[in-house]
Amino acid sequence: MPESPAVLARESAVFTRYLAGVSTTPYVTQAYARCHPTMPALAKGVPDRFDRFLVRVATAGGPFTRIADAYARRVRPTGLLRQKLVLMCAVLESSPPAHDYLNTAAAGSVAATVVRIGLAGVTSVLATLAGVLLLGPAHLALRGKGVAA
Amino acid sequence: MTHVVVVGSGASGVHFALTALERGHDVTMVDVGLERPAPVEPGASIEGMKDRLADPAAWFLGEDGRNVVYPATKASYYGFPPSKEYVFKTPGAFRSRAEQMVPVFSFAQGGLAEAWTGGAYAFGPTDLAEFPFGYDDIAPYYAQVAERIGVGAEPDDLAQFIPCDAPYLPPLPFDPHSAHLVARYQRVRPALQQDLGFFLGRSRVATLSRGHRGRQGCGQLGRCFWGCPNESLYTPSYTLRELRQHPRFTYKPGLLATHLEQDAGARITAVVARPVDGGDPVRVQGEAFALAAGALPSSALVLATHHAHSGEVASLEGLMDNRQVHVPFLTPAMMGKEVRTASYQFHLLAFGLTERDPAEYVHAQITTLKAAAVHPIVQGLPLDLAGSLGIFRALRTGLALANVNFHDRRRAESRVTIVPRPDGPAELRISYVDDPQEEALVARTLGRVKKALGRLGCVVPPGMTRVLPKGTSVHYSGTLPMTRSDGGRFSCTPEGRLRGWSNLYVADGAGFSFLPAKNLTFTLMANASRIATALA
Ligand SMILES: Cc1cc2nc3c(=O)[nH]c(=O)nc-3n(C[C@H](O)[C@H](O)[C@H](O)COP(=O)(O)OP(=O)(O)OC[C@H]3O[C@@H](n4cnc5c(N)ncnc54)[C@H](O)[C@@H]3O)c2cc1C
Ligand code: SF4
Numbered sequence: 244m245p246e247s248p249a250v251l252a253r254e255s256a257v258f259t260r261y262l263a264g265v266s267t268t269p270y271v272t273q274a275y276a277r278c279h280p281t282m283p284a285l286a287k288g289v290p291d292r293f294d295r296f297l298v299r300v301a302t303a304g305g306p307f308t309r310i311a312d313a314y315a316r317r318v319r320p321t322g323l324l325r326q327k328l329v330l331m332c333a334v335l336e337s338s339p340p341a342h343d344y345l346n347t348a349a350a351g352s353v354a355a356t357v358v359r360i361g362l363a364g365v366t367s368v369l370a371t372l373a374g375v376l377l378l379g380p381a382h383l384a385l386r387g388k389g390v391a392a
Numbered sequence: 393m394t395h396v397v398v399v400g401s402g403a404s405g406v407h408f409a410l411t412a413l414e415r416g417h418d419v420t421m422v423d424v425g426l427e428r429p430a431p432v433e434p435g436a437s438i439e440g441m442k443d444r445l446a447d448p449a450a451w452f453l454g455e456d457g458r459n460v461v462y463p464a465t466k467a468s469y470y471g472f473p474p475s476k477e478y479v480f481k482t483p484g485a486f487r488s489r490a491e492q493m494v495p496v497f498s499f500a501q502g503g504l505a506e507a508w509t510g511g512a513y514a515f516g517p518t519d520l521a522e523f524p525f526g527y528d529d530i531a532p533y534y535a536q537v538a539e540r541i542g543v544g545a546e547p548d549d550l551a552q553f554i555p556c557d558a559p560y561l562p563p564l565p566f567d568p569h570s571a572h573l574v575a576r577y578q579r580v581r582p583a584l585q586q587d588l589g590f591f592l593g594r595s596r597v598a599t600l601s602r603g604h605r606g607r608q609g610c611g612q613l614g615r616c617f618w619g620c621p622n623e624s625l626y627t628p629s630y631t632l633r634e635l636r637q638h639p640r641f642t643y644k645p646g647l648l649a650t651h652l653e654q655d656a657g658a659r660i661t662a663v664v665a666r667p668v669d670g671g672d673p674v675r676v677q678g679e680a681f682a683l684a685a686g687a688l689p690s691s692a693l694v695l696a697t698h699h700a701h702s703g704e705v706a707s708l709e710g711l712m713d714n715r716q717v718h719v720p721f722l723t724p725a726m727m728g729k730e731v732r733t734a735s736y737q738f739h740l741l742a743f744g745l746t747e748r749d750p751a752e753y754v755h756a757q758i759t760t761l762k763a764a765a766v767h768p769i770v771q772g773l774p775l776d777l778a779g780s781l782g783i784f785r786a787l788r789t790g791l792a793l794a795n796v797n798f799h800d801r802r803r804a805e806s807r808v809t810i811v812p813r814p815d816g817p818a819e820l821r822i823s824y825v826d827d828p829q830e831e832a833l834v835a836r837t838l839g840r841v842k843k844a845l846g847r848l849g850c851v852v853p854p855g856m857t858r859v860l861p862k863g864t865s866v867h868y869s870g871t872l873p874m875t876r877s878d879g880g881r882f883s884c885t886p887e888g889r890l891r892g893w894s895n896l897y898v899a900d901g902a903g904f905s906f907l908p909a910k911n912l913t914f915t916l917m918a919n920a921s922r923i924a925t926a927l928a
Binding site for chain 1: 449455456463464725771779786
């Protein structure tokens with residue numbers, strides 16, 4: 244079943260903010276939406292309930308996006324949420340308003356860079372731990388559940 | 393003068409044809425010949441395009457997003473953009489199946505080198521030891537091709553392995569990361585050479601540092617991977633364009649050659665081809681014939697010709713391809729610097745590693761990261777995507793990739809054959825068997841590469857080195873080898889004529905007798921030109 248324009252618009256807004264820290268644009272939303280039919284996770288049939296659950300959590304925005312993404316990276320690295328985020332990254336790096344951000348470096352000294360990497364790593368680990376605590380139970384509950392809504 | 397029919401417009405075919413014309417022959421070229429799209433926004437840099445195009449996502453990712461590289465899908469390992477799709481499209485009638493190899497074909501005007509990265513390396517005397525001619529025999533053709541296409545090079549520590557005596561252009565300027573590596577190398581050079589047999593120099597590239605033969609010098613737009621709009625990075629379609637202006641040249645695109653016809657005296661009389669858009673087969677007659685369809689399709693044509701005449705399905709031994717290993721590395725001293733996406737994107741450095749057997753010389757090219765598709769890289773990092781992007785942006789200017797190449801030899805186990813089909817061209821069957829010795833060589837070499845990069849102040853992150861499947865280097869060769877003495881009907885004379893036929897020449901990599909680690913296309917072009925001079 245194709246996803247509704249309203250759902251995709253919401254994803255576009257949340258994922259653009261998450262990946263590039265800016266507001267989405269009608270162009271980004273339109274490009275993101277029109278690329279969905281060729282996304283492998285959707286092209287091969289309806290994704291399972293846990294995949295769709297992860298997308299719903301991520302779309303709540305704020306810290307939930309990162310927690311769902313970090314957890315998905317561990318347990319569903321090729322699943323629906325990761326594919327949607329990769330698609331959004333591809334759209335953002337190719338067009339305004341975020342291509343400059345994605346294609347520049349975080350400039351600074353080697354020491355500042357090491358600190359930056361450390362912080363990103365720690366935040367990701369914390370997000371993964373939060374994912375295990377918050378999403379792990381749902382993962383167990385939905386394990387083996389098919390595609391029914 | 394002879395009327396010669398050439399199959400294929402790739403690097404081999406166009407230089408064979410140009411030399412044949414220059415020597416007064418008439419040339420007809422039969423080609424599938426898919427066309428490259430016109431360049432868009434020719435003056436814009438890579439980031440400038442994203443601002444200027446009305447629908448940039450469609451240009452970079454495909455109208456429907458089919459060129460997005462998703463996690464763990466079977467997308468092409470190169471993740472080619474829509475602008476390069478025409479290079480790899482195959483006509484419906486062409487069939488192939490491969491074991492232990494992932495072959496890539498091109499049916500484009502200009503062939504596979506429409507998507508190449510321009511590495512142009514002359515083979516030296518050691519590389520040619522198993523060929524039935526020596527360096528002095530081919531050197532004039534390297535010089536001729538270097539002048540035609542424009543290759544940047546200068547004598548350096550690699551010149552002892554890669555001859556540097558052709559009329560080369562000044563090389564492209566270094567990007568800051570490449571310049572940093574060269575400066576480090578100068579400091580530790582004696583130790584690297586003595587302890588590790590490691591030699592660093594410039595990669596020889598077919599990209600113009602200044603205007604040459606009507607093409608512009610590199611304008612540092614950073615669009616190389618997507619297709620150079622300045623024509624600075626050479627592709628064979630430029631030579632095809634030149635050929636098409638010649639009064640004695642006829643180009644016949646839209647035709648998929650299926651086999652050649654021969655008379656009772658083993659003389660080829662015509663190429664038989666199917667129009668790719670449908671219709672009855674056509675015959676293109678000539679007096680001499682040259683196969684330049686790429687080593688694998690040319691092999692299929694020879695086998696189909698043999699089958700049409702004798703009813704026998706034969707196979708060809710000795711298929712070669714370089715093993716490639718990707719070694720990503722980080723230069724911490726370059727982290728946090730300004731990114732210059734508007735700069736030449738491909739490799740500017742190369743290194744060689746000597747082995748006890750000089751024929752086993754290992755060759756590598758270093759590409760420092762400048763403009764890049766970001767999403768295929770960040771998805772592979774082991775963190776959430778926002779964290780991965782943060783780390784990628786922090787590391788970006790320190791990232792680079794060494795693409796390490798290993799030699800290959802002709803072995804009986806790696807072979808091609810055909811399965812004839814009543815309703816179309818024969819299916820090409822490719823079976824490659826790994827050399828059992830190779831694994832040890834690769835492991836030993838990678839240890840040395842890591843040590844050498846370490847001494848250059850670089851770090852090779854564990855777990856990220858990738859041994860690529862055979863087929864990836866796209867350096868196919870060896871199935872119809874040139875030999876000194878008679879090697880049977882499927883071997884070639886030193887002048888490239890197939891011994892089983894009196895007027896059939898092999899102008900592409902199928903005729904190679906050995907495959908050194910160095911990228912072969914410059915030698916394909918020089919050798920094709922050398923063979924064209926042998927036409928009566
Ligand atoms: C991404 C990439 C990067 C590369 N980088 C380098 C590099 O840096 N350095 C290097 O040395 N090499 C490189 N290569 C390899 C290089 O591109 C090939 O070695 C070279 O293009 C082979 O040229 P060819 O003319 O022999 O064959 P091809 O390029 O395969 O050309 C074949 C031609 O024959 C035509 N044809 C095929 N079959 C038929 C048929 N049955 N009937 C009619 N026409 C037919 C096709 O239309 C095409 O015009 C690279 C390749 C790729 C894909
Ligand atoms: S940087 Fe690449 S795309 Fe730009 S002009 Fe130079 S070769 Fe062409």
